[in-house]
Amino acid sequence: MGLTEKQRDQFERDGVLVVEGFADTAACKELIERSREMLEAFEPESVSVFTAHEQTRTPDDYFLESGDKVRFFFEEDAFLPDGSLKQAKELSINKIGHAMHDLDPVFSSFSRTPDLAAVAADVGFVDPKLLQSMYIFKQPSIGGEVTCHQDSTFLYTDPMSCVGFWFALEDATLENGCLWAEPGGHRGPLRKLFKRAPGGGTEFETLSDAPLPEPGDGRLVPLETPAGTLVLLHGQLPHYSGPNRSPRSRHAYSVHVIEGDAGYPDENWLQRGDDMPLRGFA
Numbered sequence: 268m269g270l271t272e273k274q275r276d277q278f279e280r281d282g283v284l285v286v287e288g289f290a291d292t293a294a295c296k297e298l299i300e301r302s303r304e305m306l307e308a309f310e311p312e313s314v315s316v317f318t319a320h321e322q323t324r325t326p327d328d329y330f331l332e333s334g335d336k337v338r339f340f341f342e343e344d345a346f347l348p349d350g351s352l353k354q355a356k357e358l359s360i361n362k363i364g365h366a367m368h369d370l371d372p373v374f375s376s377f378s379r380t381p382d383l384a385a386v387a388a389d390v391g392f393v394d395p396k397l398l399q400s401m402y403i404f405k406q407p408s409i410g411g412e413v414t415c416h417q418d419s420t421f422l423y424t425d426p427m428s429c430v431g432f433w434f435a436l437e438d439a440t441l442e443n444g445c446l447w448a449e450p451g452g453h454r455g456p457l458r459k460l461f462k463r464a465p466g467g468g469t470e471f472e473t474l475s476d477a478p479l480p481e482p483g484d485g486r487l488v489p490l491e492t493p494a495g496t497l498v499l500l501h502g503q504l505p506h507y508s509g510p511n512r513s514p515r516s517r518h519a520y521s522v523h524v525i526e527g528d529a530g531y532p533d534e535n536w537l538q539r540g541d542d543m544p545l546r547g548f549a
């Protein structure tokens with residue numbers, strides 16, 4: 268239960284902590300199976316391509332309304348020039364988001380365990396609230412790169428409090444697009460805010476010109492993690508994941524947690540209906 272003192276110190280120092288063997292194999296398999304069922308049931312009538320490349324992000328209503336729903340986002344490279352899918356629907360989805368942790372019983376029970384609550388308390392949460400969940404497929408051959416970013420850009424609170432709980436459901440390796448992070452980089456400034464624009468859609472506001480690390484510049488270290496690993500990511504920690512050009516998928520699940528009494532701006536992209544207040548680990 269919870270973290271050792273050494274692990275707590277490490278998270279405070281590095282802004283990232285890798286805990287191998289946190290989730291058991293059966294729990295990971297159950298989540299993979301549940302995602303498969305959800306994909307099977309999904310009828311793609313409305314298409315939203317999710318990509319973290321700023322220039323190609325398509326923040327349409329399907330995305331903007333997903334904060335309290337379960338929605339499906341395609342890989343950017345999933346389509347042929349005529350708009351049809353290159354491969355089966357099940358191999359074309361980039362991610363599911365962003366409220367399975369509240370709306371789906373299997374995801375809810377994976378996301379709400381005494382062990383996770385203990386970890387949250389150990390990294391300083393007093394009244395943790397589960398804000399967002401994502402099931403990330405990183406599909407074979409077409410799994411998209413996620414450019415270097417800080418999660419507080421997308422999940423800002425005042426004061427900043429976001430921590431990502433990222434689970435490797437399958438082995439994540441250099442070949443299939445594992446995470447990369449900049450240890451200690453969480454002490455740098457928040458570079459950008461991703462917000463709802465006054466005229467509709469979204470926009471980035473630049474807060475600092477300090478450059479984020481880039482792949483190949485030596486500041487990012489790879490986090491190769493076997494299935495069952497929990498990676499904690501501080502909200503200001505620069506991190507990245509490469510494309511997956513390998514024949515093996517790299518399924519992962521993440522939950523982002525914020526402090527209950529922190530201010531939550533109306534301009535944040537992720538909003539919830541009044542009928543679905545944020546819940547903690549209980």
Ligand code: FE2
Nearest residue numbers: 416417418506
């Ligand atoms: Fe992230």
